[in-house]
């Protein structure tokens with residue numbers, strides 16, 4: 001199950017935010033959490049997604065990705081798993097696009113925030129220790145927007 005009270009800065013992975021993560025770290029985290037990892041060639045512009053299929057968490061990654069782009073998508077989706085997957089106000093499926101439109105609908109502020117957080121998870125995975133300014137902005141926005149972050153209706 002996705003856990004509560006995690007942020008992009010304190011995910012429960014060994015050496016998180018201390019060293020650069022690898023695809024092996026991603027695979028180990030998925031194994032530990034019972035996440036099924038699927039790798040195949042995507043036919044759309046989507047590069048990855050995270051969702052539940054019959055209650056079981058699934059992360060799919062485009063099998064053509066390499067290097068930092070693969071890490072970016074892997075940890076973006078893993079971020080959605082830890083931070084967003086069981087939030088009833090967010091869509092049930094997250095993909096790795098950063099468009100402001102998902103499924104033809106504009107994203108809510110909370111959805112945009114979720115994508116921002118998932119991107120931040122990817123940043124921490126690839127460049128730990130280089131995000132001080134981002135962290136400050138993150139905490140400022142979070143503090144200033146408690147209402148819509150924790151609000152009920154969207």
Ligand SMILES: [Zn+2]
Nearest residue numbers: 094095096118
């Ligand atoms: Zn996303």
